[in-house]
Amino acid sequence: MISSRSSTLVESALSSADGWPEAVRAAFVRQAESCRDLGSPFMGGLMDMLARGSLPEGALKTLIAEWPGDPSTRGDVLPLRLAGALHRLVIDGKVPDLAACYPPQATEFDAVCLAPALKVAISAHESFLCDYLKLPPQTNEVRRSSMVMAGLLEISNAVGKPLSLLEIGSSAGFNLYPDLYRHEMGGLVAGDPASPLVLAPEWHGSQPRATTVTIAERRGCDRNPLDPTRAEDVVRLKSYTWPDQLDRMTRLETALALVGNAALHIAQADALDWLSDELARPAPQRCRVVYHSIVLQYLVPADRERFAEIMVAAGARANEDSPLAWLSIEADGRSPGCAVTLTAWPDGTRRTLARADFHGRWIRWGEA
DSSP: OOOOHHHHHHHHHHOOOOOOHHHHHHHHHHHHHHHHHHHOOHHHHHHHHHHHHHOOOHHHHHHHHHHHSTSEEEEETHHHHHHHHHHHHHTTTHHHHHHHHSSOSSSSSSSHHHHHHHHHHHHHHHHHHHHHHOOOOOOGGGGGGGHHHHHHHHHHHOOOOOOEEESEEEEEGGGGGGGGGGEEEEEEEETTTTSSSSEEEEEEEEOOOOOOEEEEEEEEESSSSSOTSHHHHHHHHHHSOOOHHHHHHHHHHHHHHHHHHHHHHEOOOOHHHHHHHHSSSOTTTOOOEEESSSGGSSSSHHHHHHHHHHHHHHHOOOOOOOEEEEEEOOSSSSSSSEEEEEEEEETEEEEEEEEEOSSSSSETTOOO
């Protein structure tokens, strides 16, 4: 909970300068609400504090105030860029005063503790923080793999063929390996039943039909792929995991070990160019599955349209021998959560399989 001590102390501890432009303030306010909805009261409090208080004068404050994109869009996610940068300083042990205000050392959000610690941390590490803001967050939430696995069960039941997985926005590749984890789906167990990583979302509705999912190959791309065996990339992934959600950090560490042992190479490439090339390759007696989870928000509208055109064109070339499936796990402007949709060719039918929590805490199968 937020400390009851005066918020005046918080603001004076930061800076006496004016606050953010309205677009920036609104982005932090919106993110605060989202963080609380996703079960992170610490992040909600931090976003609230950053929304109403000013940062110390300097390059970081100027960069945020004059952000070249739209800080309120999901694609820019400016508040989470800043939160990840600050968390990285904590993880690296560079800011002990700030770490004392962060979980697990702190058991509740305390704005009066955070305000002066933030000021000191920003003043000492401003250049590092500015550099960290250049890249969007990469949470690579492994619990979304249960949505992927459920979709693969549906596809396998329909086509009865080995699957060739093609994922855009793969990050470290966690969701390219849904078969490495044990998925508990309202009574149905899929994936590796003996896996050390158990994903058991709160399940509502019926279950996908049980079947064998045979993965013949898997490929992925990302503009900034992260290597689960590289220390710098591991810490970056951890920095975007919210500090009061220790269960997510534990799952992340387990997934890093599993996927690191698999040693799959993620291509560094533009998603649309990469996908066009991949879909141009023949895939006889296989069903290619193109999928993505919380990726489209990072594409500009023109690229989202081109992506859809690429899929429709590839679908027109699909046949019973070489079918194509498009599994999408994306925000659709509705609440709660995101939509899990499946489009299948050669017939081109599209249906909504489920609604799901953005972090995979729950799945409502069969709900549009």
